Structure formats: C-alpha cells, structure tokens
C-alpha cells in the first residue's frame with residue numbers, strides 16, 4: 001500500500017528573525033553589567049541596590065540539578081544580559097513613533113499592535129528581548145484606575161507599590177534562577193487593580209526573544225487589591241536557532257481579600273529542531289500569594305514550546321478560605337523535555353486547591369509531572385484534588401508522575417488520581433475510516449484529552465491554543 | 479462500483495486471502511458468510527485501507543485503484559465500514575466526533591460545512607429513526623456504551639454519512655431482537671440504486687430482514703460458492719464442516 005510522506009519537520013511559523021540594530025550590555029555577568037542594565041532603565045538607586053543584593057547572593061548559590069531533564073553546562077559569562085532595539089532607547093510615546101520593523105514583527109506574530117489599538121477587547125504589552133516596546137489601551141485602563149505598564153516604568157512611576165510587593169512572593173534569596181532574575185531582570189509587565197475594580201478587559205503580554213546569545217529575564221508583578229478581578233495572559237515565541245537560549249523569568253502574583261487573579265500562559269518558545277538541536281531553556285519561577293481571605297489565584301498553562309520546560313507555577317494559600325488552581329497542558333514532541341507541575345501550599349483555614357494536569361508526549365520526548373501539595377497543621381478543613389493524566393504517542397517517549405504530598409492536618413483531605421493512556425493505531429484507523437486525516441485525528445483525540453484545561457482559557461485564546469495543540473504534535477503520527 | 483480481482487493478502491507471512499474475486503454493482507446488496515478466522519474482517523479492513531497487510535491483485539472502486547488512496551480518502555469517496563469491534567475514544571464527545579467526521583468528508587467533496595445547529599438537526603432525526611438515545615451522543619465516543627449500543631452507533635454514523643459502499647462487519651452480532659429489526663430498517667432505508675452494501679454475518683436471520691441479492695461463502699481465503707438468499711439457508715442447515 002502506498003503511504004504518503006507525512007512531513008516530519010514541524011513547521012514553527014514564528015521562527016523568523018527581525019533584523020534590527022541593538023544596544024547590548026557587554027557579554028557576561030558582573031557588577032558592571034548590572035549597573036549597565038539599571039542605568040539603561042534609568043532606575044532609582046534602591047532598585048540598583050536591590051539588584052546588587054541579589055547578585056551577591058547569587059554568587060553563593062549552586063545551580064540545582066535534581067530535575068529530570070539534564071542539559072549541558074550553561075556558561076553564564078557567555079550570555080548577553082541586556083539587548084534592546086536601538087530605536088527604543090528614547091521611549092517612544094505612542095505606536096506611531098515605534099520603529100516600523102517592530103510593528104511589522106508583531107504583525108507577523110499575529111499581534112497587529114496598531115489595528116489592535118482600534119479593536120476593543122485585549123490590552124497588550126509587547127516585550128521584545130529586554131524591553132517593553134509598546135503597551136496598548138493604557139488610557140482606557142487608567143480611567144478605572146488599572147495600572148498596566150512595563151515594570152521598568154512602574155519602578156519609576158509607582159515605586160511605593162513596586163517596593164512593597166516586588167520580591168514579597170519570590171524573595172531575593174530564593175533559588176538559583178529566581179535570584180539570577182532578581183539581579184538582571186530587564187522588563188516585563190506590571191499590573192495593579194484597585195479595590196473593587198473588575199478589570200474591563202483581558203490583559204496580555206507578548207514576549208519575544210529576537211537577539212542571539214541573549215537571555216531573557218523578564219519580571220512580572222500583578223497585584224489585585226481587595227475585591228478586584230483580573231484575567232491576564234502571556235504568550236511567547238522566539239526565532240529558530242541552533243543555540244540554546246536561556247529564559248529565566250519571575251512572575252509574582254498577589255491577591256488581597258476577596259480578589260481573584262486568573263493567569264494564563266500559552267508558551268510556544270522555539271522547541272529546537274527535529275534532532276533536538278537548539279531551542280529555549282524555559283526555566284521560570286511563577287508564584288502566587290493568596291494573601292487575603294477569600295482570595296483566589298488560578299494558573300492555566302499551555303506549554304508546547306521550548307527545548308526544556310522547567311517550572312512549577314505555585315500558590316501560597318495564606319488567607320482563610322482562599323483557593324488555588326492549576327490547569328496545565330504540557331506537550332513534548334521530538335526531543336523536547338519538560339519537568340513541570342505546581343506547588344499548593346495550604347496555610348490558611350478552609351483553603352482549597354485543585355490541580356488538573358494533562359501531559360502529552362510524542363517522538364523521543366520526555367515529560368515529568370512533579371507536584372507538591374503541602375497542608376500545614378494550621379490549615380484546618382482544607383482540601384486538595386489532583387488529577388494527572390498522561391497521553392503517550394508512540395513508544396519512544398516517556399511520561400512520569402511524581403507527586404509529593406504532605407498533610408499535617410488530620411481534618412484536611414487530599415485526593416490524587418492519575419492515568420496513563422496511549423493513542424492507539426486502531427483509534428487512528430477508526431478516525432481515518434470516518435474521513436479524518438491522521439493530523440486531524442490526533443488533534444481531535446488530543447483536544448478531547450485536554451478539554452478540561454482548554455475550557456479554562458479566555459475565549460479569545462482557546463481557539464488559538466486548540467490549534468497550537470494540534471500543530472505541536474504534527475509529524476508525530478505515521 | 480467495486481471490483482476485486484485476484485486479491486491476495488498476507489499478514490506476518492501468513493496467507494489470509496488468496497485469489498479472492500468479487501464484483502459489486504451499484505445498488506446491490508452482497509452478504510458474505512464464512513467461519514471464524516476465514517478473513518472476513520481482513521477483507522473489510524483492506525477495503526477501507528487499514529495498514530499492515532501485504533496485498534497484491536487489484537481493487538477498483540468506481541474505476542479508481544483503491545491501493546492509491548489513503549484510508550481517509552476512501553472514506554471521502556464513500557466507503558464506510560461498520561466495525562466488528564467499534565473503538566472507544568476517551569475524551570472525545572460523540573456528537574463532536576460525528577460532526578468532525580461529516581464535515582471532513584463534506585469538505586473533501588467540496589460541499590458546505592454544517593454548522594452546529596444544522597448538524598444537531600440532522601443527528602436528532604437520524605437518532606430518532608434508529609431509536610438511539612440522544613443523551614448518549616453527549617458522552618465520550620463509545621466509552622461505557624453497551625455492545626449493542628456501540629453497534630447501533632456505527633449504523634447511526636452510516637446513516638448520517640450516507641455512504642456509497644457500506645461494509646457491515648457482523649453488525650448483527652450482539653444486537654437484541656428489536657435492535658436487529660431497527661438496524662435492518664436503517665440499512666433498508668439507505669438502499670438506493672447507487673448505494674451498495676457488503677454485509678458480513680454469521681446468521682441467516684439478518685438476511686430475513688435485509689434481503690441480499692447475492693450470498694457468498696468465504697473459506698480458505700476465497701469465495702468457494704455464490705448464490706442467492708437460499709444459500710444462506712443451506713449453509714445454516716449444513717454448517718461449514720459439511721459444506722465443501
């Protein structure tokens with residue numbers, strides 16, 4: 001029987017490079033480079049001091065290696081820590097002043113900033129390498145008191161908020177990559193929702209790595225004041241390159257009494273080629289603090305890109321009755337590796353957490369779900385529900401589930417369910433007999449498998465994510 | 479419509495079909511009977527394009543060489559197989575599966591896609607004809623369906639897709655008496671001058687409801703005898719052992 005060639009090479013449509021003149025810090029990591037970054041951002045002294053403190057601490061930390069995906073030693077002196085398009089050194093006031101090459105780049109990525117400005121719905125902060133190049137709908141958000149701006153701007157304009165909350169969830173002295181980020185972070189988004197305000201639109205940051213040999217160290221800080229609500233989404237892409245590039249971001253969320261933060265990620269960093277060459281190391285620290293009573297933080301992630309994904313978006317449930325949720329789809333294909341999951345730390349009474357993780361591995365890839373549920377002795381009457389499902393395609397990939405459970409409170413309750421299944425040749429044949437091609441069949445089965453998580457995404461992105469899930473597995477059948 | 483000439487099929491170096499010949503003209507209903515393991519399902523799989531067989535010979539469907547078409551392309555051309563053992567696909571909603579399937583086929587034929595409302599209208603109608611509990615269509619495909627429900631679901635799909643050549647692989651096995659009648663009615667309502675059927679069964683009784691034009695006996699890899707409906711009765715009386 002004649003079999004048609006299924007193109008094996010995954011089509012990564014975001015793999016282009018923008019040819020643009022950059023300003024870079026000298027290569028390497030040292031005090032001078034940190035001063036360079038701080039100066040380039042025109043930061044106040046307290047910020048530089050903070051960075052220096054982190055750097056001193058960093059020098060004494062050891063790179064962790066307990067994770068499942070191993071990687072060649074990173075030479076931290078061989079990375080550029082700051083790279084920005086030259087045209088952004090004088091902050092452009094509005095989109096019309098922005099370098100057309102940048103506008104073109106975002107258009108190609110499917111985020112036409114200018115048109116988007118006219119459409120109602122989603123406010124976008126566009127981060128290009130080490131700087132935020134544009135933020136849309138700022139004025140409209142200002143009307144209701146919502147602050148949505150690059151963190152570099154917030155440091156100057158809202159120092160009281162930044163000083164109060166920066167590092168309050170991920171302390172300076174946290175682990176290796178988080179501390180590195182604290183020393184050298186460049187840009188990212190800052191969000192503040194005032195008391196009682198329901199943010200009138202989706203907020204979104206689009207991260208783009210463009211320059212080569214450059215690390216991206218972004219920092220995001222979101223504060224939902226009492227009784228407020230915000231839904232925030234981040235997206236990420238990078239050019240196709242033979243080298244591995246490091247992305248070590250820190251994201252801190254703070255929800256005060258009765259506030260809710262919904263944080264969604266669609267991560268599509270360049271995953272490397274079919275043979276596992278190149279791709280982003282996505283080593284990210286994301287942590288949310290449910291500080292107030294009745295507060296709620298919900299993480300939703302769709303992780304399809306990166307050579308290695310290593311992250312555990314977590315919730316610290318400090319306020320009584322607070323709720324933490326983690327919904328995750330992680331897909332690895334070819335030689336991609338992922339070690340991801342969450343931590344739910346129950347401190348307050350009547351706290352609830354829910355973990356739904358869907359891992360899909362194909363090709364030669366390897367996927368680990370690693371999760372911690374920790375219920376302290378004070379967290380009376382708390383509950384966790386965890387469900388971890390793995391779906392395997394072919395027999396050369398791996399899937400592992402590593403749950404850590406600590407329950408120090410006899411009145412609290414933890415439930416864990418896990419399944420592993422496989423897409424069988426028979427299932428594909430059945431779908432094909434009904435007229436679906438192999439890619440459509442896989443798309444249908446996989447989307448069915450991750451439905452519970454896809455439903456959590458904001459409507460505008462659910463369709464995109466659904467497509468992405470299909471594309472990520474292209475070439476994995478046949 | 480379908481011409482099979484000198485079909486030979488091996489699996490893992492074991493010969494299953496050898497010198498198999500069959501022609502089905504538009505509008506005809508053919509029944510194939512044969513002992514367990516004689517290659518009936520193998521034949522239906524080869525017609526619908528399952529991979530993994532070593533085949534030679536020729537199969538023409540509407541004068542096109544079937545071996546040049548992928549599984550899904552055969553479905554687009556109107557070949558439908560009601561599986562002997564319908565597959566379960568966890569997570570996939572039955573209605574969504576049906577709609578995706580119908581629209582994939584319509585798209586390949588250059589026909590308009592049905593939207594959710596049009597589709598539900600169609601499915602409601604067909605489900606009613608087959609006395610198929612609509613509630614079940616909101617469940618995961620075949621997951622937790624009883625044996626008979628799975629078979630009925632195959633016939634529901636057949637009636638929605640309205641294929642040119644329907645292959646029913648032991649659809650009657652596992653159906654209760656009433657369901658058998660309903661399924662037969664379903665098949666009969668699709669009988670038109672352009673629609674053909676290949677019905678694989680072990681029991682003569684189904685053929686009381688669906689009157690075949692021809693009955694074939696498959697043994698030792700080929701059709702050893704063909705005749706009218708009376709052949710099925712003869713077979714039922716004699717059994718395969720004494721038939722040769």
Ligand SMILES: Nc1ncnc2c1ncn2[C@@H]1O[C@H](COP(=O)(O)OP(=O)(O)OP(=O)(O)O)[C@@H](O)[C@H]1O
Pocket residue numbers: 489490492494512513514515516517518519520521562
């Ligand atoms: N994948 C396979 N590997 C090895 N042998 C196979 C395979 N599939 C089928 N066979 C063999 O081919 C022969 C024909 O099988 P097939 O399923 O076509 O029979 P059948 O006529 O449909 O039988 P039944 O009436 O029991 O459904 C059997 O001997 C079976 O064991």
Ligand SMILES: [Mg+2]
Pocket residue numbers: 518519520562647648
């Ligand atoms: Mg059979």
